[in-house]
Amino acid sequence: MVPDDIERIILAHGGGGELTSRLLAEHILPHLGNELLNPLGDGAILPAESGRLCLTTDSFVVQPLTFPGGDIGRLAVCGTVNDLAMMGARPLALSLSLIIEEGLPLAMLDRIIGSIADTAAEAGIRIATGDTKVIERQRGDGLLINTTGLGSVADSTDLSPGRIVAGDELVITGNLAEHGLAVMAVREGLGLTTRIESDVAPLADLAQQLVVGRPAVKFLRDPTRGGLAGVLADLVSETGLGIEVDENALPIAPRVQHAAELLGLDPLTVANEGKIVLVCSPEATAAVLAICHSHQYGRKATRIGTFVASEPPLAELVTKIGGHRLIQRPYGEELPRIC
Amino acid sequence: MVEQNHPPLAGSDDLQQLVVQITTVSEEVGPVRLMEVCGTHTVSLFRSGIRSILPANIRLISGPGCPVCVTSQGYIDAALDLARYSRVAITTYGDMVRVPGRDGSLADLRAQGADVTVCYSARDAVQHAVANPEREVVFLAVGFETTAPATAVAVLEAEQLGLQNFSLLTGHKLVMPALNALLAADDLPVDGFLLPGHVSVIIGSDVYLPLAREHGKACVVAGFEVRQLLLGILHLLRQKAAGQPRVDNVYPVAVQPEGNRRAQELLEHVFQPGDAVWRAMGNIPGSGLDLRPALARFDAWQRYDMEPGEDYEPPGCRCGEVIQGRVDPGDCPLFATACRPESPIGPCMVSSEGSCAAWYRYARRTAQG
Secondary structure (H helix, E strand, O other): OOOOOOOOOOOHHHHOOOOHHHHHHHHHHHHHHOOOOOOOOOOOOOOOOOOOOEEEEEEEEOEEEEEEEEEEEHHHHHHHHHHHOOOOOOEEEEEEEEEEEOOOOOHHHHHHHHHHHHHHHHOOOEEEEEEEEEEOOOOOOOEEEEEEEEEEEEOOOOOOHHHHOOOOOOEEEEOOOOOHHHHHHHHOOOOOOOOOOOOOOOOHHHHHHHHHHOOOEEEEOOOOOOOOHHHHHHHHHHHOOEEEEHHHOOOHHHHEEEEEEEHHHHHHHHOOOOOEEEOHHHHHHHHHHHHHHHOOOOOOEEEEEEEOOOOOOOOEEEOOOOEEOOOOOOOOOOOOOOO | OOOOOOOOOOOOOHHHHHHHHHHHHOOOOEEEEEEEEEHHHHHHHOOOOOOEEEEEEEEEEEEEEEEOOOHHHHHHHHHHHHHHOOEEEEEEEEHHHHHOEEEOOOHHHHHHOOEEEOOOOOOHHHHHHHHOOOEEEEEEEEHHHHHHHHHHHHHHHHHHOOOOOOOEEEEEOHHHEEEHHHHHHEEEEOOOOEEHHHHHHHOOOHHHHHHHHHHEEEEEEOOOOOOHHHHHHHHHHHHHHHHHOOOOOOOOOOOOOOOHHHHHHHHHHHHHEEEEEEEOEEEEEEEEEOHHHHHHHHHHHHOOOOOOOOOOOOOOOOHHHHOOOOOHHHHHOOOOEEEEOEEEEHHHHOOOOOHHHHHHHHHOOOOOO
């Protein structure tokens, strides 16, 4: 292979020596630096918090690294911040582990780190500590990221499927299926005339507004892998209740519906990275929707269904034509149809 | 008499209107059995909830329109044998990866270190060969007339690039010979066919005329979204009620009577009809696509001196009867017991277009959704 002019990560960048120091000093700290991270100690000491602590972790292996609406960096921050948010936690700090494949262009690393910085600032969270490794070239994925998040949960917050009863209502905070289809459209080279953008967004602020001091909100989950169908399947098995969802109520942008049809996918099973599925008692639904509608990440929030007593417990979709069919967790990876 | 290109019926703007019309017409006919030829129709009919609102005298039965489901075990075992060669890189559509062969599936072999890559298209497979010149890339070319043109384009691209490390394990099949074989068996109590929208884009709607004229079956070519499905079923019922079988096309925006000539020419240039073994249906002459002799170097069967193994059904599996419309998935004793999406026994449970997978996913507990 002929060497090109692109500056790339090499194995020595992960060796712990001079190149590593320069990588941190020139490409990481300028974007992410803060009083916790700057000493580059073995760890970060955080001030004590009242309430209970919440810990969560997630790894990010998305391909391609960049897609309309975001990139792996934004995803790595939002994914973990949102898991904290779904637990009712106020985010305190993140750790950031980078596993970089040698050969990754430095310009790409800069872009991703910039995204991480911007998203962390938006989410009101700091990168407190991190790690960088460089591995030999494998499949050409380029970059893998793990983030671990620490958050603080108010003593009065009690989010749990055990609190859900028949009659409780389900709300989704906005349009479905955008992240998964945005990524897949790029991967499949679908030249769609209207570009689908990932909805990846940090939701801690919205979640805190919905949850703190509001016991009528009983449960939050973000419908990532497995989509809305995955969350509903979880809820059915955790509550022993049935769920009825109204297809007419599901918010899906027409171009997203169209792309899903082209690929033979059910939008209910496609990943979202900027949405909340919320369960509340019916008296609270109007107030919940009002809060969502006045937030930038909840403008299209809508009630989509109800918990019902059903034996056996099943999640069922009442379809546009008044028919019905089950909603179940998809098996493994949803792959576009071949015929 | 114009058989094609029916304009939308009055009132069809409203889906509920169509449902009402279907209910009304279904009272004029007795028990009616309609075959959904295409696996994508099976899934769409479930997903839309149409199955759950059809009057009880209208029965929908599955057909041989799921490419993975109709692939013989002999083909699967041949693919597995190839995957075991250390220099071979298998490229395939996703559904094929989990179909169990004699000793496990491609997914199992991959976990043991075999080189198996899922592709979204045949051209992806060619790119894989370009990017991996030291590997012998074999593409599992299955699918009906919808996907065969894309395979043809890929082969011509490989030829143009002068690739030495790319071949196809051909397994493409043609829909009409299978339908004729089902009708020739004579014990198929089917009143009408819901014909596959995407296949028909390629082959056109005229090819189906013998089904109506010679076999007296109601026929409609329809797309996959809910209005198309309702319209299609309504047309079939109206034909039945009037005793006037014909081929209606409610998808004229995409399907022409003569089909897509360019795609057909492409297929003729690259392929020739040959024998093909369909799961449980045996050999149907002229129902498969073989590479033409000029492109023999891209034929994996010849390149690796292979023949498909014997076809067989895994013990207890009734996929073969499901794809011929003889039984429903719920009639198979393995359905939802030993055979589930996470532990499939036959391809009908593996494939995203398989009847058993659709039943399990959308209507596990009831016979009619």
